[in-house]
Amino acid sequence: MIAFLFLLSQYETLSLAELLEIQVVTAMKKPLELKEVPVPISVITHDMMEGYRSVAEVLEDEAGIYVNRDLVFEDVGLRGIVSGMRGYSR
Known part of the structure; x- marks a missing residue:
């Protein structure tokens, strides 16, 4: 399974350590920090969407x-x- 995190402009200035603290909700409907998620995560920034x-x-x-x-x-x-x-x- 691949989970996607679309970064809004408020996240673009975060450090790597801060990004890893962001919580995502997986298919198990349980919030986890990015570093705890056992699947690949793709980050698509605003600039990448140009x-x-x-x-x-x-x-x-x-x-x-x-x-x-x-x-x-x-x-x-x-x-x-x-x-x-x-x-x-x-």
């Missing part, structure tokens, strides 16, 4: 994530599970 038109485009560049598109919808999938109105499993 040039993208949607969150789906940003996520598409992350390992283990795929995006299904049609003329209207962008469905994001993670390890066989797809989100969206027409969500399904592969």
Whole structure:
């Protein structure tokens, strides 16, 4: 499982030690500090999002994530599970 932490502008000035103290909520619905989470975490900063038109485009560049598109919808999938109105499993 991959968890994502989208950093808002308020987090951009934090040191590495402070970033590791940020709590994330995993699939177990239990808040953990980043250093305690047993899965890879991707950090996507505001600067990294420059040039993208949607969150789906940003996520598409992350390992283990795929995006299904049609003329209207962008469905994001993670390890066989797809989100969206027409969500399904592969």
